[in-house]
Amino acid sequence: MTLRVQKTYDETELISGCRKQDRHCQEALYKFYAAKMYAVCLRYADNKHYAEDILQEGFVKVFNNISKFRNEGSFEGWIRRIMVNTAIEFIRKTAVYLKEFEIEKVVHYRDDFDVVNKLCADDLMKIIQSLPTGYRTVFNLYAIEGYAHKEISVMLGISEGTSKSQLARARYMLQNKVKEVQKVSYEIAI
Amino acid sequence: MKSPFNHEDNIDDIFRRELKDHRVATPKGIWSNINSRLQVRKNPLPGYIAAATVIGAFMLAGWWGVSQNNAKPSKGVIATTNNSIVNKVGLTNTATSSKHTPLQTITATIADKKKQTIALLAGNSTTPVAALTSQIQPSSEAIAMNYSSSDFVNEPTADVETLPTGSQTQFTALLLMAPKPAIALSASQLNDINYNDAILSSPPKEIATLSNKSIRGFYAGANTSITNVWILDRVALHETNFNYSITSGYTYGLQGGYNFSDNFGLEAGLTINARDGQNYTLNINNVTPENKSVVLNYTEIPIIAKFKIPQIASFTGMPLVLNINVGASYGYLRYARTFEDGDRTGSRDQYPNNQLNVLAGFNYDIYTHHPYSFSFGFMAEYGVNTVDNGGSQNSATAAALPLSQYANGSDFNMPHNLTLGLTVAVNYNFSLFH
Numbered sequence: 001m002t003l004r005v006q007k008t009y010d011e012t013e014l015i016s017g018c019r020k021q022d023r024h025c026q027e028a029l030y031k032f033y034a035a036k037m038y039a040v041c042l043r044y045a046d047n048k049h050y051a052e053d054i055l056q057e058g059f060v061k062v063f064n065n066i067s068k069f070r071n072e073g074s075f076e077g078w079i080r081r082i083m084v085n086t087a088i089e090f091i092r093k094t095a096v097y098l099k100e101f102e103i104e105k106v107v108h109y110r111d112d113f114d115v116v117n118k119l120c121a122d123d124l125m126k127i128i129q130s131l132p133t134g135y136r137t138v139f140n141l142y143a144i145e146g147y148a149h150k151e152i153s154v155m156l157g158i159s160e161g162t163s164k165s166q167l168a169r170a171r172y173m174l175q176n177k178v179k180e181v182q183k184v185s186y187e188i189a190i
Numbered sequence: 191m192k193s194p195f196n197h198e199d200n201i202d203d204i205f206r207r208e209l210k211d212h213r214v215a216t217p218k219g220i221w222s223n224i225n226s227r228l229q230v231r232k233n234p235l236p237g238y239i240a241a242a243t244v245i246g247a248f249m250l251a252g253w254w255g256v257s258q259n260n261a262k263p264s265k266g267v268i269a270t271t272n273n274s275i276v277n278k279v280g281l282t283n284t285a286t287s288s289k290h291t292p293l294q295t296i297t298a299t300i301a302d303k304k305k306q307t308i309a310l311l312a313g314n315s316t317t318p319v320a321a322l323t324s325q326i327q328p329s330s331e332a333i334a335m336n337y338s339s340s341d342f343v344n345e346p347t348a349d350v351e352t353l354p355t356g357s358q359t360q361f362t363a364l365l366l367m368a369p370k371p372a373i374a375l376s377a378s379q380l381n382d383i384n385y386n387d388a389i390l391s392s393p394p395k396e397i398a399t400l401s402n403k404s405i406r407g408f409y410a411g412a413n414t415s416i417t418n419v420w421i422l423d424r425v426a427l428h429e430t431n432f433n434y435s436i437t438s439g440y441t442y443g444l445q446g447g448y449n450f451s452d453n454f455g456l457e458a459g460l461t462i463n464a465r466d467g468q469n470y471t472l473n474i475n476n477v478t479p480e481n482k483s484v485v486l487n488y489t490e491i492p493i494i495a496k497f498k499i500p501q502i503a504s505f506t507g508m509p510l511v512l513n514i515n516v517g518a519s520y521g522y523l524r525y526a527r528t529f530e531d532g533d534r535t536g537s538r539d540q541y542p543n544n545q546l547n548v549l550a551g552f553n554y555d556i557y558t559h560h561p562y563s564f565s566f567g568f569m570a571e572y573g574v575n576t577v578d579n580g581g582s583q584n585s586a587t588a589a590a591l592p593l594s595q596y597a598n599g600s601d602f603n604m605p606h607n608l609t610l611g612l613t614v615a616v617n618y619n620f621s622l623f624h
Binding site for chain 2: 021023026027030031034035036038039042043048052055056059060063064119120121124125128139142143144146154171174175
């Protein structure tokens with residue numbers, strides 16, 4: 001019988017070990033952040049398979065470049081930026097992505113969004129994943145990651161106006177989808 | 191009643207709160223895939239080492255060429271009693287001066303300068319060879335060779351031991367001097383080097399020396415180069431799915447300068463077009479590799495300090511100058527284009543207008559009897575600032591660049607221009623040899 005002792009690391013030890021390419025530390029770091037980063041990847045990717053590819057690619061970059069992390073700022077934030085950038089690179093490879101941006105116009109809307117509060121994270125995740133790639137990307141970058149329209153325009157190679165219109169369109173579609181989810185939930189309840 | 195604007199903020203906040211730290215269980219097998227890819231990590235050092243080795247090899251080759259040329263007397267460079275080479279190291283009136291002092295002066299001067307020099311001395315019957323020989327024998331830093339008049343035609347071979355003293359009407363002394371420890375060559379070694387042929391092959395009618403072939407003065411001309419260019423990205427160099435492709439470039443422009451002395455000059459230029467950039471392939475997700483390229487065209491103003499090592503070329507009898515060049519250049523970005531599989535992407539705004547580069551290299555200036563001189567050599571140029579508009583932490587701009595996709599911030603990801611090129615130039619010398 002083999003007794004396996006699971007060593008626990010704090011973040012500093014993990015980073016230090018990964019810089020030395022210690023495979024145990026790399027695996028531990030992966031296990032610690034994988035679930036959260038996979039959720040990030042799912043928000044950007046069109047499907048689970050793409051999300052897995054982005055996650056895998058992102059972590060390879062993390063390990064290959066961890067010596068560049070200078071302990072300035074959040075390590076999780078650093079990993080998250082790599083994941084987001086990897087996802088954007090992945091998305092940029094899809095042909096229809098840019099075209100989507102150019103044909104849309106700003107859509108104004110107003111409605112009650114309090115219903116959103118009643119939805120759980122899994123529901124919201126499904127709603128976001130159902131958005132077209134372009135809308136989803138802009139909404140993720142602006143609303144969740146906190147990038148400004150100017151930054152998004154550079155990241156995606158689009159104008160600021162396009163970024164704004166995509167965001168408005170994304171919100172409009174989210175509203176409709178939330179309504180649908182609420183309606184289904186209500187019907188099931190009664 | 192809430193305004194639409196507040197509604198927008200509200201829905202954003204809700205999604206952010208719920209999803210920012212959301213976790214989803216990962217499928218099995220991801221880690222094993224990552225693990226297998228980490229084992230084939232590339233080492234970025236060979237690229238830098240290769241570049242440094244090439245530059246170093248070129249410089250060593252140039253230096254070796256000059257030293258070899260200085261180590262032998264050149265055909266056509268024959269010293270006389272008015273020997274300018276000897277004069278250059280501080281001796282005058284060699285043949286007619288007293289028999290002790292001049293040679294002592296030669297030896298001391300050369301030793302002090304730690305400079306290997308070969309001096310050809312011609313004397314006459316009033317300066318016995320034996321005296322010359324004995325004068326320098328204790329240090330073995332010189333060997334004298336003597337010839338009769340007939341020796342110049344038929345038999346140049348002679349050595350110290352067989353020299354008749356004071357009986358020749360004409361003689362030539364060959365002095366070999368070297369920095370300590372002295373290099374003492376035997377007579378057989380001298381024959382191997384075949385200095386005698388050199389002496390006999392050309393009549394002592396003209397002396398081409400640096401003292402009467404000064405390269406001081408103004409010059410101006412045009413230049414061009416073929417280059418291999420890189421945008422060095424420390425992150426990309428580590429990427430297992432990122433591969434640099436050979437990227438050729440070119441430059442052409444004008445230059446003008448002033449040689450303050452035979453050993454120092456300053457040159458300024460206008461590089462009308464310098465084509466930089468990078469071709470590369472990116473294979474994300476192990477799908478078909480995507481061919482990408484960045485094309486950057488700059489107009490540059492270089493300023494170069496030139497440290498000169500002059501000599502007289504054996505094949506022209508005119509100055510041949512090895513220049514060791516260091517300097518800097520300002521570059522203005524004229525065009526910037528990016529391509530993905532042949533399709534143009536990106537915009538010029540991604541790249542800054544201004545570039546500051548440092549330069550280093552060497553070149554040979556070959557002078558002719560005409561006011562023109564030709565130059566060929568090697569130059570390396572490295573961009574001090576990044577080629578993208580990134581540079582601040584959390585900059586999304588940096589993240590958007592093809593070579594900066596991997597993370598934000600200049601500390602993490604700093605792509606720089608690097609250019610290695612072979613240069614040729616032609617110059618008109620306004621005050622050559624005056």
